Amino acid sequence: MDISTTLGRESYRMEKTLYLTDLDGTLLRSHQKVSLFTAQTISRLVEQGMLFSYATARSFVTAEPLTREIRGRIPVIVYNGALIVDHQTHEILHSHVFSSQQVEEIYSQLMHSAVFPIVYGHIGGREVFCYCPTQINEATRVFL
Numbered sequence: 001m002d003i004s005t006t007l008g009r010e011s012y013r014m015e016k017t018l019y020l021t022d023l024d025g026t027l028l029r030s031h032q033k034v035s036l037f038t039a040q041t042i043s044r045l046v047e048q049g050m051l052f053s054y055a056t057a058r059s060f061v062t063a064e065p066l067t068r069e070i071r072g073r074i075p076v077i078v079y080n081g082a083l084i085v086d087h088q089t090h091e092i093l094h095s096h097v098f099s100s101q102q103v104e105e106i107y108s109q110l111m112h113s114a115v116f117p118i119v120y121g122h123i124g125g126r127e128v129f130c131y132c133p134t135q136i137n138e139a140t141r142v143f144l
Helices: 023-027 036-047 060-067 100-112 138-143
Strands: 002-007 010-015 018-021 051-054 076-078 083-085 092-095 119-123 126-130
Touching: 018 023, 023 060, 036 051, 051 076, 060 076
Parallel strands: 018 051
Antiparallel strands: 002 010, 076 083, 083 092, 119 126
């Protein structure tokens, strides 16, 4: 954010810094929680005008409960940048999704390689995911 004001001949420029963090391995502790101290400190700084948000590979549905104690005011980035979501209203502000042709190409390559992913989407305003239970590997089973 750049705010410039001219007073007489002098120009003053005030800048704000956006503090952006990852969640896993950064903001979240080893037990997948934000510490009370961290949540209170960030929330207090946000109340004082600090710009704070997070960017994560997680979905909003899985990230929001872990960050609920932090009272952010600006959007969050989820799904590795595929969605930007309003932290307070949960409204999707921006999405970058695959075209139908890209979906078909990706699906074809995955099936050809016998890779059966977890697929996430939004249907009727709700986040949904699906997978083939008989085809998942151990890592996916642990994740689920």
